[in-house]
Amino acid sequence: MAVSVFTSGCAVNRTKATVDPSAGLDKLRVVQVRKLEGEDGTIHQLVAANLRARGMRVVEDGKAPERVDAVVTYVDKWTWDITMYLLELTVTIREPKTDYPLATGHSLHTSFTRLSPSQMVDEVIGNIFKESEKNK
Secondary structure, eight states: OOOHHHHHOOOOOEEEEEEEOOOOOGGEEEEEEEEOOOOOOOOHHHHHHHHHHTTOOOEOOTOOOOOOOOEEEEEEEEEEESEEEEEEEEEEEOOOOOOOOEEEEEEEOGGGGGOHHHHHHHHHHHHHHHHHHTTT
16 A cells, blocks of 8 residues: 555646637747746757647747747756656746737656657647647
8 A cells, every 4th residue: 555655746737728718829830939947948949840840830939030920938947867757847928028928738757658759849848739739
C-alpha cells in the first residue's frame, strides 16, 4: 500500500485551458511569439513551429510587423529527475495593443507522466484551440 501511495503521488498530469469568449482565435492569421528572456530558444522555436503548423504566420520577435493579430508568450519550468525535463508550461495568447490575455493554456507533467517539450507545446496549444471551439 505504501508503494501505491508513493507512486500515485509522483504521477501528476494536469492540463487546463481558458479562453475569453470574445477571443476569436479562429481569426488569428499573424502572430508574434515573444522569446522568454534568458531562454535558449527551444520552447520559442517549438511554439512558433506549432502555430505555423496550425496555419498561422509567425513574425520574428522584436520586429514590428504591419499587423499582428496576437502576441504569444510562454513560461516554462524545467526540473531534474535523472535527466532535465519540462515539468510545466504555460502559453498565453494576448491582444497585441493592450496585452490582455485572450487565452491561456497550462500543462504540468511530473516525472512518471513526462512528455517531450514538443509534445507539451502541442498539448498546451491544442487545448487552447479545443477550448476556443467550445466557445463558438
